[in-house]
Amino acid sequence: MIIDFNNEQATVIPNFKGGEKSISAKMHFDGVNRILHGVLESGATIGLHTHETNSEIIYFLSGKGKVLYDGKYETVEQGMCHYCPKGHSHSLINDSENDLVFFAVVPEQ
Numbered sequence: 001m002i003i004d005f006n007n008e009q010a011t012v013i014p015n016f017k018g019g020e021k022s023i024s025a026k027m028h029f030d031g032v033n034r035i036l037h038g039v040l041e042s043g044a045t046i047g048l049h050t051h052e053t054n055s056e057i058i059y060f061l062s063g064k065g066k067v068l069y070d071g072k073y074e075t076v077e078q079g080m081c082h083y084c085p086k087g088h089s090h091s092l093i094n095d096s097e098n099d100l101v102f103f104a105v106v107p108e109q
Contacts, residue, residue, distance in 0.1 A: 032107075033108060050089040057084075
């Protein structure tokens with residue numbers, strides 16, 4: 001199966017998970033798993049949340065930012081991958097002046 005994000009319409013989600021500003025995301029959801037290409041603008045955040053029934057893998061395509069993972073801040077940038085296992089909490093923060101662009105997979109478990 002090919003998912004062509006080049007031909008998908010972006011959805012803008014304000015205050016995602018209680019975060020600041022909004023996230024723009026092109027998403028594929030098959031009813032179980034979510035695959036997305038996201039953009040977090042400067043100053044935007046995805047609010048702190050716990051993955052109760054799934055995990056999340058985020059690969060950073062461009063930009064810089066931070067992840068708050070289980071109470072500790074970690075710097076992220078292009079070429080890095082963040083993994084949040086089931087049962088753990090995280091938040092994504094764009095504290096840079098440029099967009100933070102990423103590819104994420106959220107598989108249900």
